[in-house]
Amino acid sequence: MKKTDVLIIGAGAAGLMAAYKLVKVGKTVTVLEARNHTGGRIHTLNNQLFFQHAEQGAEFVHGNLPVTLNLLKEAGIPYHSANAAMWRYHNGQFEENMQFIEEWDELLARLEELQHDIPINEFMEQAFPGDKYARLRSNIWDFVSGYDTADPRDASTFALRNEWKNEDMEAQHRIAGGYCTMIKYLADTCKAAGNAIVLNAIVNKIQLLPNGIKVFTTDEVAYEADKVIVAVPLGVLKAAGGEQGAIVFDPPIPDYSKAMQQLGFGAIIKVLLEFDEAFWESETVTAMVGTSLKNMGYLFSKEAIPTWWTQIPQRSTLLTGWLGGPAAFDKKDASAEDILKLALTSLANIFKIDADTLKDKLIAWYVANWTADPLTRGSYSYDTIHSSEARKIMNSPVENKLFFAGEYLYDGAAIGTVEAALSSGSGVAGCVL
Known part of the structure; x- marks a missing residue:
C-alpha cells in the first residue's frame, strides 16, 4: 500500500488538471482511473483509414474560454474554428438560419x-x-x-x-488532433515528475480515517493518502450502492450524498457515421434542397436522431448524430445496432435516400451511449433549482481531507463543458494546498 500526498480518483479533465496543478508545486500524486485509458468522457478515435480525430465524447470548445485556451497555448496545441452554417429540416423543407x-x-x-x-x-x-x-x-x-x-x-x-x-455562437473551436492531445499533455506532465496514473482501477470504497483516507478498488488493492480528490462523473456519484461503478463512503456523508442527488446530470447518445463520400454534397441532394449543402455545419430536425453535424470547415465524410435529454435516457438500453438503425432512418427521412443505401455507403460507425456506460451514467451536468445550494456543499471538503472536483461543481455560464471541468480541477488543487 503506497501513500502519496494526494490521491485523485478519476483521470478525466478535472482530475488530471488537479494533478497537473499539484505536481507543478511539488506535490506527489497518484491518479486512479477506472477505464483502460485517461480522459474519461474525452476520448478521441484515430485510425489511419477512418475516424481520424473523431470524438467519442467532448468535441467543441464552446467560446473563447480562458482556462481551456490558455492550457492549449501552454501545451503548444493548435485549434481551429468550428463555425459553420446552421440548417434546419422542417416539414419537408431545408432552411439556413443562425x-x-x-x-x-x-x-x-x-x-x-x-x-x-x-x-x-x-x-x-x-x-x-x-x-x-x-x-x-x-x-x-x-x-x-x-x-x-x-x-x-x-x-x-x-x-x-x-x-x-x-452564449457566443460565433466562437466555436475544435482542437487539432482532438481533445486527447490536451489530456495527453496533462498526463505526461504528471508522469514526467514521477507520479503514477493507474488504469483499470475501479474505486468502490472510500474510508475516512482519523489520520488520513484509505481508498479501495474492486480488485482489492488499497491506497492511502492524507487527502483525496474525487473527480468521477456525477452520474457515478449518484449511483446506488451495489451498482457497478458506485462508490461507498465509510462512514457515510449524508449531506453530500443528498447534494449529489439534487444536481442535474443529463443523458446523451452520440453516433459517429463515416461514409465513403459526403453524400449530402451530391448533385442529387443539391437538386432536392435547391442549393448546395457544402457549407452545412449543423443540421437540426424532428427525427429520432434529431441533430447532426459535419466537420466543416474541415472537409470530411464523417457525420455525427446527437440525441440528448429524456429521449436519450429512454433509449439508453437499446443496442448499438438499434441506435444505428434509428440514425440511418433519420438520415433517410431527411435526405430522401433509402436507409439500406446509406448503410452500404458506411465505412465505419460507432455508437457512444454514455448514459448506459456504468463508469459515466450520463452526459454532463445541468443546473436544477437546487444546484446552487448543493454545489456549496460539494465544494466544501469533508474534514479538510476529502474533496470533490468535476464540471458539475463549476458555477458559471460554461456549465457542462471541458472548461468547467478544468476550472474545477484547478480550483480544488488550490484548496488542497
Whole structure:
C-alpha cells in the first residue's frame, strides 16, 4: 500500500488538471482511473483509414474560454474554428438560419422578468401558453434536451437564462488532433515528475480515517493518502450502492450524498457515421434542397436522431448524430445496432435516400451511449433549482481531507463543458494546498 500526498480518483479533465496543478508545486500524486485509458468522457478515435480525430465524447470548445485556451497555448496545441452554417429540416423543407427560434427576443425579455427560479418547462407553460406558442415550447424543449442534454422538467430557468445571455455562437473551436492531445499533455506532465496514473482501477470504497483516507478498488488493492480528490462523473456519484461503478463512503456523508442527488446530470447518445463520400454534397441532394449543402455545419430536425453535424470547415465524410435529454435516457438500453438503425432512418427521412443505401455507403460507425456506460451514467451536468445550494456543499471538503472536483461543481455560464471541468480541477488543487 503506497501513500502519496494526494490521491485523485478519476483521470478525466478535472482530475488530471488537479494533478497537473499539484505536481507543478511539488506535490506527489497518484491518479486512479477506472477505464483502460485517461480522459474519461474525452476520448478521441484515430485510425489511419477512418475516424481520424473523431470524438467519442467532448468535441467543441464552446467560446473563447480562458482556462481551456490558455492550457492549449501552454501545451503548444493548435485549434481551429468550428463555425459553420446552421440548417434546419422542417416539414419537408431545408432552411439556413443562425436563429431557429423566431420568438427568441421575446423569450429573453420574459426570462428577465422572472423573479423566482422554476424548471424551464414550467416557465414555458406559464409564460407562453396556448396554441400560438406551441412551436416555441417544442423548440425550447428540443434545445434544452439537445444542447444541454437536460430534462426540461427539472432544469433551472435561471441557469439557462444565464447561459443563453452569455452564449457566443460565433466562437466555436475544435482542437487539432482532438481533445486527447490536451489530456495527453496533462498526463505526461504528471508522469514526467514521477507520479503514477493507474488504469483499470475501479474505486468502490472510500474510508475516512482519523489520520488520513484509505481508498479501495474492486480488485482489492488499497491506497492511502492524507487527502483525496474525487473527480468521477456525477452520474457515478449518484449511483446506488451495489451498482457497478458506485462508490461507498465509510462512514457515510449524508449531506453530500443528498447534494449529489439534487444536481442535474443529463443523458446523451452520440453516433459517429463515416461514409465513403459526403453524400449530402451530391448533385442529387443539391437538386432536392435547391442549393448546395457544402457549407452545412449543423443540421437540426424532428427525427429520432434529431441533430447532426459535419466537420466543416474541415472537409470530411464523417457525420455525427446527437440525441440528448429524456429521449436519450429512454433509449439508453437499446443496442448499438438499434441506435444505428434509428440514425440511418433519420438520415433517410431527411435526405430522401433509402436507409439500406446509406448503410452500404458506411465505412465505419460507432455508437457512444454514455448514459448506459456504468463508469459515466450520463452526459454532463445541468443546473436544477437546487444546484446552487448543493454545489456549496460539494465544494466544501469533508474534514479538510476529502474533496470533490468535476464540471458539475463549476458555477458559471460554461456549465457542462471541458472548461468547467478544468476550472474545477484547478480550483480544488488550490484548496488542497
